[in-house]
Amino acid sequence: MAKKRTKSKSSTSKKKISFALSKQNKIILGSLLIVLSIALFFSFMSYYFTWQEDQSLLSEFKDRNAEASNLLNKFGAAVSHFFMYKGFGLASFAFPLLLAITGLYLFLGLNRKGLISKWIWGILGIIWVSIALGFFAYEQPLLGGSIGFEMNDFLQDYVGKIGIFLILVFVLMVILVRLFNFTPEGFANFFRTQRNSIKSNTKKKTPAMATLAAGDNSIELSMEDTETEKIDTYTHKKDIPPVIKEAGLDVNLPEKEEEIVDIGLKVEKVVEEKEEKDIKSEKLVKDFGEFDPKLELSQYKFPPLDLLDPHGVSGGITINQEELEENKNKIVSTLKNYKIGIAQIKATIGPTVTLYEIVPEAGIRISKIKNLEDDIALSLAALGIRIIAPIPGKGTIGIEVPNKNATVVSMRSVIASSKFQKAEMELPIAFGKTISNETFVVDLAKMPHMLMAGATGQGKSVGLNAVITSLLYKRHPAEVKFILVDPKKVELTLYNKIERHFLAKLPDSEEAIITDTTKVINTLNSLCIEMDNRYELLKTAMVRNIKEYNTKFKARKLNPNDGHKFLPYIVLVIDEFADLIMTAGKEVETPIARLAQLARAIGIHLIIATQRPSVNVITGIIKANFPARLAFRVTSKIDSRTILDAQGADQLIGRGDMLFTQGNDVTRLQCAFVDTPEVAKITEYIGSQRAYPEAHLLPEYVGEDSGTGIDYDIADRDAMFREAAEVIVTAQQGSASLIQRKLKLGYNRAGRIIDQLEAAGIVGPFEGSKARQVLVPDIYSLEQLLENEKK
Numbered sequence: 001m002a003k004k005r006t007k008s009k010s011s012t013s014k015k016k017i018s019f020a021l022s023k024q025n026k027i028i029l030g031s032l033l034i035v036l037s038i039a040l041f042f043s044f045m046s047y048y049f050t051w052q053e054d055q056s057l058l059s060e061f062k063d064r065n066a067e068a069s070n071l072l073n074k075f076g077a078a079v080s081h082f083f084m085y086k087g088f089g090l091a092s093f094a095f096p097l098l099l100a101i102t103g104l105y106l107f108l109g110l111n112r113k114g115l116i117s118k119w120i121w122g123i124l125g126i127i128w129v130s131i132a133l134g135f136f137a138y139e140q141p142l143l144g145g146s147i148g149f150e151m152n153d154f155l156q157d158y159v160g161k162i163g164i165f166l167i168l169v170f171v172l173m174v175i176l177v178r179l180f181n182f183t184p185e186g187f188a189n190f191f192r193t194q195r196n197s198i199k200s201n202t203k204k205k206t207p208a209m210a211t212l213a214a215g216d217n218s219i220e221l222s223m224e225d226t227e228t229e230k231i232d233t234y235t236h237k238k239d240i241p242p243v244i245k246e247a248g249l250d251v252n253l254p255e256k257e258e259e260i261v262d263i264g265l266k267v268e269k270v271v272e273e274k275e276e277k278d279i280k281s282e283k284l285v286k287d288f289g290e291f292d293p294k295l296e297l298s299q300y301k302f303p304p305l306d307l308l309d310p311h312g313v314s315g316g317i318t319i320n321q322e323e324l325e326e327n328k329n330k331i332v333s334t335l336k337n338y339k340i341g342i343a344q345i346k347a348t349i350g351p352t353v354t355l356y357e358i359v360p361e362a363g364i365r366i367s368k369i370k371n372l373e374d375d376i377a378l379s380l381a382a383l384g385i386r387i388i389a390p391i392p393g394k395g396t397i398g399i400e401v402p403n404k405n406a407t408v409v410s411m412r413s414v415i416a417s418s419k420f421q422k423a424e425m426e427l428p429i430a431f432g433k434t435i436s437n438e439t440f441v442v443d444l445a446k447m448p449h450m451l452m453a454g455a456t457g458q459g460k461s462v463g464l465n466a467v468i469t470s471l472l473y474k475r476h477p478a479e480v481k482f483i484l485v486d487p488k489k490v491e492l493t494l495y496n497k498i499e500r501h502f503l504a505k506l507p508d509s510e511e512a513i514i515t516d517t518t519k520v521i522n523t524l525n526s527l528c529i530e531m532d533n534r535y536e537l538l539k540t541a542m543v544r545n546i547k548e549y550n551t552k553f554k555a556r557k558l559n560p561n562d563g564h565k566f567l568p569y570i571v572l573v574i575d576e577f578a579d580l581i582m583t584a585g586k587e588v589e590t591p592i593a594r595l596a597q598l599a600r601a602i603g604i605h606l607i608i609a610t611q612r613p614s615v616n617v618i619t620g621i622i623k624a625n626f627p628a629r630l631a632f633r634v635t636s637k638i639d640s641r642t643i644l645d646a647q648g649a650d651q652l653i654g655r656g657d658m659l660f661t662q663g664n665d666v667t668r669l670q671c672a673f674v675d676t677p678e679v680a681k682i683t684e685y686i687g688s689q690r691a692y693p694e695a696h697l698l699p700e701y702v703g704e705d706s707g708t709g710i711d712y713d714i715a716d717r718d719a720m721f722r723e724a725a726e727v728i729v730t731a732q733q734g735s736a737s738l739i740q741r742k743l744k745l746g747y748n749r750a751g752r753i754i755d756q757l758e759a760a761g762i763v764g765p766f767e768g769s770k771a772r773q774v775l776v777p778d779i780y781s782l783e784q785l786l787e788n789e790k791k
């Protein structure tokens, strides 16, 4: 049957093809139209200069001796007369344009989808222009042509001059709105951005270098400015991994070749099949264009920059010369007190901290300076001093001193930076700025997972918002989906508005933002299923990662009937991970570790944030799989070591001051600041646009906790079963946490006992966040029930 069906399908498609033009014919017809359009254009142009001379000739068209002045002679004169005089006047120039476009489409074999609408809009435009010219240039009938003139006359008889004017304005509005997506806000925004760009161009840049004299020793202190390309400073060197541009090679070739070797004799057949497939997909691409995942929401507009607040920062950072001089003198004199001479000192000013780079005199031991950290901090009377001795890759020692007046790094400034705008990354994240005031952009897809820690109030939530905002500004809803876990229930709720654009959820859940531990476990397990499914798809597509897979899918080389589909990136964000580990332990840890180990190739990325970076929260297995770590200020050196494997996070100054590492280097950054109202505006903007019918659905996962139908053998019951049953019946409250508390059991064991109680008919089924119903009214009934069971 199936075969028959495919046969008949292919025969109909063949029939269809026979009606279509062959490639050669398309090229011929395309060239003809292009030549014709050029001929028309020149005829029309020259008509305006020669129409008077040629007018008498029109009746003598057949006379071979008569010669017209039009550049295309009699043909030009006649055709132009028809179009320009009898037709639409000046608007007729649109005809050669439309013909040329059609010719190009045919010539280049482009997808002809948009062509009809171009013609419809073109003809509407022609009619509008000719009537408008007939109306405004009544005295010059040649401009509007006979049709414009007559139609204008006709309309005037019925609706008068004002009526025509209003009709023209209305049709113009229709054209602007439908064709150019004109909106009053867009119009206002356009002018606002124009004004801003003019303003920013006129702003002067701060001087790049300054040299300070320092008393007798005349120590040179040079200051790097915002604009200088400071590449070699220890961690601020341009250490963002370069984007490896994929060469335009067919990535599948090596695999295909391997396959050919494996199957020996079938080589030729496979090659033939492959060619056939390639030809098919090429044909599909030619007919329908590449698959466009954004098509469903093709009208989607990315949030504009105006939604972000500049936070009062007009441009670069302000340099306080006095402060610099003072700090430098203090550093020099403190070191002098300990008999450490300095050969050179240099300062690099960042938004919140200034880095003083010292070159000590020959023969000074570096560890000596390192040990003076507290003394220098004391002499500068400042928090957050960090000494980097030596700066990796440089022969200097760095002392980071916080600025008295920190500059806020607005999200707006980092999003607007050309580094972010031009970033050719899969999932670009603009974290903020480095010490040398350079925008810091990294690719989440390359990280591939990130751990974030910081004591309360140090900027973690702002950091998470900065990550999500970066992606919202750069990616279409078809390309990335978020799974948000927010046990605190307040931090991420704003993103509810973009549920149907950007969020993913379990099929049966109402809320897309997960606040409940059980749901987190189910979601993580469902993500593991998604991961396995995706690996299966990658395997059948014979590609190594999601990027190759999607490229192949877009090139129509993968058949959706075989289960292939465009795969969006999935970013799982967990705020307050400590809370989850405390309540669910291994049940959360195991799937997270699995995802972290395996999910990089298939586009699932995890971002985990925690207030308490202690070893029982960030366990070895989790740490090993999260190479990218981000630390805001933490309370102790131990916490800093746990998160970064280095100290320093305890010496940060808070308010978005952070250390980022992706392996060896630790970079000090100032996190971009995005406030809640800004996030609200962005989500509102996205949320008000047309969305998918529902959130992206994850595969279904039936959690163990749903419990129904689990038949526990009496002999397999937990040793604490009876006690637990008594606790539940006495309290008349069927919750696992009650058993946990009263009997001092772990979450998992309590959960298992609840399942056993359900199987025994003592409590009712799982009811989400509510406690289960207790089906036994008192202890006496319970004893009877258990006795009966034994019989």
Ligand SMILES: Nc1ncnc2c1ncn2[C@@H]1O[C@H](COP(=O)(O)OP(=O)(O)OP(=O)(O)O)[C@@H](O)[C@H]1O
Pocket (backbone or CB within 6 Å): 408, 409, 454, 455, 456, 457, 458, 459, 460, 461, 462, 463, 611, 655, 656, 657, 670, 671, 672, 673, 674
């Ligand atoms: N990058 C930043 N620039 C300037 N100020 C910041 C920055 N990040 C945070 N702040 C300030 O610190 C405050 C607290 O930040 P945030 O809410 O992100 O802390 P948190 O670590 O998430 O705290 P909690 O864990 O209690 O939720 C913010 O309201 C803001 O005033």
